[in-house]
Amino acid sequence: MVIVKAKNYEDMSVKAANIMAAQITLKPDSVLGLATGSTPEGLYSNLIKKYEAGELDFSKIKTVNLDEYKGLTRDHDQSYYYFMNDKLFNHVNIDKANTNVPDGTKEDGEAECARYEALIDSLGGTDIQLLGIGGNGHIGFNEPDESFIRDTHCVKLTDSTIEANSRFFASKDDVPKYAYTMGIGSIMKSKKILLVASGKGKAKAIYDTVCGPITPSVPASILQLHPDVVIVADEEALSLIK
Numbered sequence: 001m002v003i004v005k006a007k008n009y010e011d012m013s014v015k016a017a018n019i020m021a022a023q024i025t026l027k028p029d030s031v032l033g034l035a036t037g038s039t040p041e042g043l044y045s046n047l048i049k050k051y052e053a054g055e056l057d058f059s060k061i062k063t064v065n066l067d068e069y070k071g072l073t074r075d076h077d078q079s080y081y082y083f084m085n086d087k088l089f090n091h092v093n094i095d096k097a098n099t100n101v102p103d104g105t106k107e108d109g110e111a112e113c114a115r116y117e118a119l120i121d122s123l124g125g126t127d128i129q130l131l132g133i134g135g136n137g138h139i140g141f142n143e144p145d146e147s148f149i150r151d152t153h154c155v156k157l158t159d160s161t162i163e164a165n166s167r168f169f170a171s172k173d174d175v176p177k178y179a180y181t182m183g184i185g186s187i188m189k190s191k192k193i194l195l196v197a198s199g200k201g202k203a204k205a206i207y208d209t210v211c212g213p214i215t216p217s218v219p220a221s222i223l224q225l226h227p228d229v230v231i232v233a234d235e236e237a238l239s240l241i242k
């Protein structure tokens with residue numbers, strides 16, 4: 001594991017964007033595993049800046065997103081499909097046909113998750129997987145559990161995640177209770193992992209991820225077993241690591 005220490009959120013966003021930009025430059029037809037949440041927003045705006053400056057070309061890039069809320073339509077402003085278009089895809093020269101997010105409107109979760117897992121495999125897996133982290137150590141929507149779940153699956157969100165994500169919705173009751181998420185195996189298949197974290201609220205999760213035992217009660221702790229992980233985190237998020 002390589003840990004890159006950033007001063008603050010802005011610095012974290014620049015440093016993480018540089019790593020993603022290097023991937024796109026070195027392999028212009030990369031398959032990028034992408035993430036949502038407020039943490040990667042700054043990374044995405046830095047990628048847009050680099051594209052506008054003529055430094056990056058997304059024309060051959062393919063993307064697969066980690067997760068999606070079950071039940072939200074693609075035009076819902078809190079769906080992850082909407083987020084990705086709004087924060088990145090609408091602003092760069094990516095072919096939208098090459099972008100993929102699980103379809104939250106599909107009622108048959110098993111079929112949709114199987115389709116998504118097969119899609120990831122048909123692309124040859126991801127070259128780099130971007131991850132945020134939940135305060136409880138979740139990655140994608142892999143919540144703390146008694147075992148690691150390998151493939152893309154439907155998950156019941158924990159109350160702490162619903163509470164944390166309610167800030168984006170009119171009320172807590174409006175937050176979907178279920179989501180489709182890549183599994184731990186789908187994430188671990190990526191050739192490289194880039195995890196971003198910012199703020200005191202992530203300090204315990206980052207400490208447990210890096211220094212704690214590998215346990216499904218802290219899903220991100222499995223990353224200790226991946227051969228190529230970079231964590232870009234700011235001073236607050238790294239404050240418990242001596």
Ligand code: GLP
Nearest residue numbers: 036037038039132133134140141
């Ligand atoms: C959501 C997403 C995760 C994300 C997490 C943290 O639950 N499914 O992929 O990492 O929130 O979000 P934030 O970066 O807003 O703290």
